[in-house]
Amino acid sequence: MASIADWPLPRDIPLPLPADSILLQTLLVVLFLWHILFVNLMVGGSLLTVVFQLIGRQRPDFTVLARAIAGTVTVNKSLAVVLGVGPLLAINVLYTVYFYTANALTGGAWLAIVPLVTLAFLLTYAHKYTWDRLANARGLHIALGMAGAGLFLVIPLIFLTNINLMLFPGRWLQVEGFLSALLLPNVWPRYFHFLTASVAITGLFLLFFFLRSGCPVETKLRDLDRAGLRRLFYGISLGATALQLLFGPWVLFTLPGHGMSWYLIGVISTGVVFALWAMHLMWREITVPLARAMPRAALIFVLITLTAFAMGYGRHVYRESALQEHRALMAAHTQDAGWLASAAAWREATGQQVLRIPMGQRVFESTCAACHAQDRVLVGPSLVEIAGIYRDDPGGIAAWTRQPGRKRTEMPPMPAFRLDNETLQAVAGYMLERVAGPAPTEGG
Ligand code: HEC
Numbered sequence: 001m002a003s004i005a006d007w008p009l010p011r012d013i014p015l016p017l018p019a020d021s022i023l024l025q026t027l028l029v030v031l032f033l034w035h036i037l038f039v040n041l042m043v044g045g046s047l048l049t050v051v052f053q054l055i056g057r058q059r060p061d062f063t064v065l066a067r068a069i070a071g072t073v074t075v076n077k078s079l080a081v082v083l084g085v086g087p088l089l090a091i092n093v094l095y096t097v098y099f100y101t102a103n104a105l106t107g108g109a110w111l112a113i114v115p116l117v118t119l120a121f122l123l124t125y126a127h128k129y130t131w132d133r134l135a136n137a138r139g140l141h142i143a144l145g146m147a148g149a150g151l152f153l154v155i156p157l158i159f160l161t162n163i164n165l166m167l168f169p170g171r172w173l174q175v176e177g178f179l180s181a182l183l184l185p186n187v188w189p190r191y192f193h194f195l196t197a198s199v200a201i202t203g204l205f206l207l208f209f210f211l212r213s214g215c216p217v218e219t220k221l222r223d224l225d226r227a228g229l230r231r232l233f234y235g236i237s238l239g240a241t242a243l244q245l246l247f248g249p250w251v252l253f254t255l256p257g258h259g260m261s262w263y264l265i266g267v268i269s270t271g272v273v274f275a276l277w278a279m280h281l282m283w284r285e286i287t288v289p290l291a292r293a294m295p296r297a298a299l300i301f302v303l304i305t306l307t308a309f310a311m312g313y314g315r316h317v318y319r320e321s322a323l324q325e326h327r328a329l330m331a332a333h334t335q336d337a338g339w340l341a342s343a344a345a346w347r348e349a350t351g352q353q354v355l356r357i358p359m360g361q362r363v364f365e366s367t368c369a370a371c372h373a374q375d376r377v378l379v380g381p382s383l384v385e386i387a388g389i390y391r392d393d394p395g396g397i398a399a400w401t402r403q404p405g406r407k408r409t410e411m412p413p414m415p416a417f418r419l420d421n422e423t424l425q426a427v428a429g430y431m432l433e434r435v436a437g438p439a440p441t442e443g444g
Contacts, residue, residue, distance in 0.1 A: 009169055009326055011333040012097055024094055025316065031086035033312045037201065038080035040194075043156060044202025045073040046124065046149040048236075053142050061221045069206065070128050070145070077121065077152075095166060097330065098323065102165040102181075109158050109178030116155055123148035156194060161187050167256070167319060169326050189250040196243040197308075203237030204301060211297075231286050238282040241275060241304075248272070259322030264314055271310030278303035336418055339367050360430030363423055371414070374434070380414055387435035394428035401427070 017024060049070045056063030091099055103110050127144040134141035158178065165172075165181045175181050182188075210217060210229050217226055224232070252268065278300050285296055343366030357365075364372075371379035372386070390396045401424055404414040419427070 009330045009333060010097055010101065011337045012330050014334050014338060017093060021094070024090055025320075028087055028090035028094060029312055029316050031083065031090060033308060035080060035083040035087050036312070037308070038076045038083055039156065040198040040201040041076040041205055042073055042080045043149075043152050043195070044198035044200075044205075045069050045076060046145070046152045047199065048202060048206070049073060049127075050142065050145045050149050053145060057138070059223065061224045064220050065210070065224075067131055068210070070124075070131070072205075072209065074121075074124055074128055077124065081117070091163075095319075095323075098166040098169070098326075101169075101172060102162045105165060105172060105175045106158070106162050106178040106181050110162060113155060113158055116151055116158075120148055120151035120155065123151065153195075157182075157191055160190055160194065164190065167259070167322050185256065186251065186254045189247055189254050193244060193247040193251050196240045196247060200237045200240035200244065201304065201308075203233045203235075203240060204297075204304060207233035207237070207297065208301075227289070234282045234286045238279055238286065241279050241282070244275065255318065256322065258325070259318045261317075261321055264317045264321070267310055267314040267317060271307045271314065274303045274307040274310065278307065332416060332418060335415060339417065342370075343367055358426070358430065359423065360426035360428075360433075363419070363427045364430050364434075367417065367419075368427065368431075372431075377411075380411060381408065383431055383435050387432050390428070390432065394425055394432055397428035397431060398424035 049066050052062040052066035052069065056066055123144055127141065127148055130141060130144065134144075161178060161181050161184075164184060164187050165175065167186075168184055171184060175184075207230065209215070210233070211226055217224075217229065221229075248268075281296050281300050281303070285300075343363075346366050372381070372383055375382045375384045386397065398421065400414075401417050401419070403416055406413055417424075
């Protein structure tokens with residue numbers, strides 16, 4: 001892989017964040033978790049609807065359950081969409097350039113989200129409202145449900161691929177559209193992790209949903225009773241959570257190592273502990289017959305919520321540290337661009353015939369003269385002082401300018417200038433000549 005200095009990082013927008021960065025990050029994590037909870041319920045619900053409807057061909061109770069679940073999917077999908085606005089805005093503000101670059105690179109698929117979501121919603125509603133009308137065309141009805149569920153499987157994949165692409169600026173030059181972005185490390189493990197999480201959370205949600213007091217389980221179902229439902233939904237949730245133990249480590253090991261830290265591993269391990277605890281309780285709920293239903297359901301729910309928080313926060317910690325280097329580079333590009341702009345403004349204001357001025361002088365006047373004067377301290381040391389240090393060593397000036405050190409504590413640090421070597425040599429030569437030669441009139 002090319003060194004990070006060669007990565008095609010665009011420059012940032014030189015505007016301050018509209019609010020405190022920690023506040024925005026907290027909003028991002030919390031709002032995202034709210035959003036993804038309902039996305040999970042939407043995806044898991046639409047999958048279980050279809051599966052239950054298929055099972056319902058042999059066991060009619062499952063058709064009854066499927067119909068009730070279908071009723072929750074449309075509500076959860078509306079909540080998912082509304083709650084998606086917040087995290088989308090937060091990510092726009094915090095990761096502007098990364099986010100937009102990823103959007104541009106996956107262009108077609110990214111834009112396709114809008115028609116795909118529209119179509120998925122229409123299919124889901126069609127499925128929900130034709131339960132009776134298509135009673136004699138069950139196959140068609142199930143096909144409607146499958147088409148909707150299928151789209152709900154594709155849409156999160158596009159989002160996920162995009163957000164994953166943000167983390168790989170080093171690969172941006174090779175990525176050509178959505179399909180090639182799918183091949184980046186981490187896309188598939190993350191996706192399966194997401195799918196199993198969806199089923200696990202939906203299982204718990206449906207447990208609460210069907211076992212709530214007032215739910216007419218006894219009158220609507222023939223074979224399944226409350227105990228049976230409890231086993232069924234804990235079983236689904238437990239099975240899916242157990243799969244997470246498989247996909248979770250796969251996600252972790254396919255993440256590029258440079259964002260990894262002990263802190264992150266601590267956060268994730270905490271999540272794993274909560275998940276294992278919840279799994280243990282679920283197992284007991286399934287195997288140990290209890291007189292009263294749901295004595296532990298609330299605790300299990302809290303544990304799963306804490307797991308989700310730990311994982312969601314861990315995801316954010318990873319992204320922040322993975323992008324740190326890129327951020328620094330992007331800030332440097334932004335600053336360079338700022339200097340170039342002020343240089344251009346200076347040329348314009350002074351009406352300089354740029355081409356007749358030697359490059360060293362031109363760059364000095366436009367980029368260095370703001371802080372360095374001939375024989376007095378402006379912001380940085382005078383040229384006389386600098387020439388004293390680097391008399392026969394223009395390379396030393398060039399090296400310092402590319403990567404300034406810290407010497408004079410009474411002065412602010414000097415910003416680095418990523419000028420190319422030829423330019424740096426020219427400036428350095430000019431600065432030394434200017435002190436050594438017949439003193440030119442002090443300009444600017
Ligand atoms: C924003 C102000 C600023 C600009 C612009 C600036 N410098 Fe500096 N420069 C400083 C300061 C401040 C120091 C002293 C830093 C220190 O000693 O810690 C410094 C120190 C230096 C030194 C002395 C290094 C040493 O070993 O003591 C050199 C050489 C130098 N600058 C070259 C340049 C060149 C070349 C440019 C233009 C490409 C430039 N500077 C632009 C602020 C600036």
